[in-house]
Amino acid sequence: MDPGQLFQLYQELQGYVGWDEADPGRIAAVREAVRPAFPSIIDDFYAEIVRHPTAARVITGGDRQIERLKKTLLTWLSDLFDGPYDEAFVVKRFRVGQRHVEIGLEAFYTQVALSRMRIKLIDEISQRTASSELEQLATVVALNRLLDLDMTIIEYAYQAEFTAREQRQERLLTLGKVAAGIAHELRNPLNAVKTSVYYLLNARTATEEKIREHLERIDRQVGISDGVITALSRFAKLPVPNVAPINLCDFVRKTLEVNPVPKNIELELDCQETLPHVSGDAEQLQIVLGNLIRNACDAMPDGGRLTLRAHAPAGSTAGGETDQTPDRFALSVTDTGCGIRPEDLKRIMEPLFSTKTRGLGLGLALARAIMDRHQGELSVSSLPGHGTTFTMMLNVAQKSA
Ligand code: HEM
Numbered sequence: 001m002d003p004g005q006l007f008q009l010y011q012e013l014q015g016y017v018g019w020d021e022a023d024p025g026r027i028a029a030v031r032e033a034v035r036p037a038f039p040s041i042i043d044d045f046y047a048e049i050v051r052h053p054t055a056a057r058v059i060t061g062g063d064r065q066i067e068r069l070k071k072t073l074l075t076w077l078s079d080l081f082d083g084p085y086d087e088a089f090v091v092k093r094f095r096v097g098q099r100h101v102e103i104g105l106e107a108f109y110t111q112v113a114l115s116r117m118r119i120k121l122i123d124e125i126s127q128r129t130a131s132s133e134l135e136q137l138a139t140v141v142a143l144n145r146l147l148d149l150d151m152t153i154i155e156y157a158y159q160a161e162f163t164a165r166e167q168r169q170e171r172l173l174t175l176g177k178v179a180a181g182i183a184h185e186l187r188n189p190l191n192a193v194k195t196s197v198y199y200l201l202n203a204r205t206a207t208e209e210k211i212r213e214h215l216e217r218i219d220r221q222v223g224i225s226d227g228v229i230t231a232l233s234r235f236a237k238l239p240v241p242n243v244a245p246i247n248l249c250d251f252v253r254k255t256l257e258v259n260p261v262p263k264n265i266e267l268e269l270d271c272q273e274t275l276p277h278v279s280g281d282a283e284q285l286q287i288v289l290g291n292l293i294r295n296a297c298d299a300m301p302d303g304g305r306l307t308l309r310a311h312a313p314a315g316s317t318a319g320g321e322t323d324q325t326p327d328r329f330a331l332s333v334t335d336t337g338c339g340i341r342p343e344d345l346k347r348i349m350e351p352l353f354s355t356k357t358r359g360l361g362l363g364l365a366l367a368r369a370i371m372d373r374h375q376g377e378l379s380v381s382s383l384p385g386h387g388t389t390f391t392m393m394l395n396v397a398q399k400s401a
Contacts, residue, residue, distance in 0.1 A: 097157025264303035299337025
């Protein structure tokens with residue numbers, strides 16, 4: 001935690017509780033009268049902890065630790081009355097919360113302990129100071145503000161520490177998931193390569209045909225491994241899109257060449273040559289469309305129909321006063337496959353989420369990241385048992401003047 005920022009927050013909170021300029025003086029005016037009561041207040045503080053075994057379990061060093069803690073609390077109390085309430089003061093208050101998190105002390109024990117101490121201190125102020133009732137009241141209000149601020153800073157330390165822990169945990173979990181995904185994806189092709197290499201090294205009477213078959217197998221499996229690594233590195237460093245006008249029909253045809261549709265799937269292409277150009281990085285958008293085509297084909301292992309359709313979105317806005325060209329065009333990919341369950345549909349574009357037995361779960365997350373960088377949109381609708389439609393929404397390229 002940055003000390004400067006912490007102090008800034010403290011000052012803001014001081015304003016919130018109404019801490020005013022006269023408050024430090026009010027606290028200072030009673031400190032010598034209250035100071036002699038500190039030891040008994042501290043004794044009471046620890047006696048109460050010892051009476052509560054669940055609270056006392058954090059005191060693992062017995063009486064010696066309690067004696068040491070009493071000294072720390074004496075410093076804490078003295079600082080409370082002496083001030084100054086500067087950056088160093090606030091950092092020390094924050095440290096109390098951090099230390100408590102480290103030893104596993106729940107925040108509510110600090111709260112009740114503080115509440116107990118507050119009552120004792122107020123009692124001492126009213127008994128040991130000779131000022132008027134009104135002045136005493138003002139002093140008690142100042143003390144309450146000071147203690148509330150202390151508790152807020154301690155709680156803030158708890159919160160910051162827990163958030164940091166949660167983030168560390170989350171990062172570890174993600175790292176574990178990615179590592180497991182990569183291991184899973186690479187193990188199969190590597191095993192296949194290993195068995196083919198073993199065959200090639202040990203087969204005494206291998207025919208030319210067999211040798212070629214195994215070499216081709218190795219080549220295929222290396223290609224699969226390379227694909228996994230490419231997907232990962234693409235995700236890690238996606239370059240800024242190199243935007244240019246794209247002819248939608250050409251773009252769809254080229255993407256289909258690189259991502260051929262299996263023979264048992266009927267392909268329907270609905271794209272009029274007269275459509276306006278859209279703007280984007282063709283190479284990156286090919287990754288998106290390629291992913292959608294491959295997913296659609298995977299959803300129809302027993303065959304079906306794949307429809308690629310370029311069209312003006314429903315309810316689209318006119319781009320200018322002189323013509324009716326919409327600002328955006330949609331490219332939809334529809335399959336007649338198994339569909340996606342509603343609970344999976346919500347998560348389908350999250351990184352590392354996959355409904356397939358194979359796959360890292362990066363394809364659609366990458367597709368969405370690319371569409372976001374194009375100020376475009378990727379949406380999905382699905383009917384389990386009937387099929388799925390993914391729609392890429394692309395911006396129409398600006399006409400040159
Ligand atoms: C108003 C409430 C409390 C205040 C102001 C307070 C204050 C402190 C301070 C100043 C420290 C030393 C922090 C450092 O290392 O810089 C500390 C540590 C500690 N506190 Fe508290 N505390 C409070 C409540 C409690 C309670 C209720 C318990 C036990 C149930 C407790 C147990 C401990 C323990 C075990 C340590 C670690 C001591 C060590 O390092 O050996 N505290 N506390």
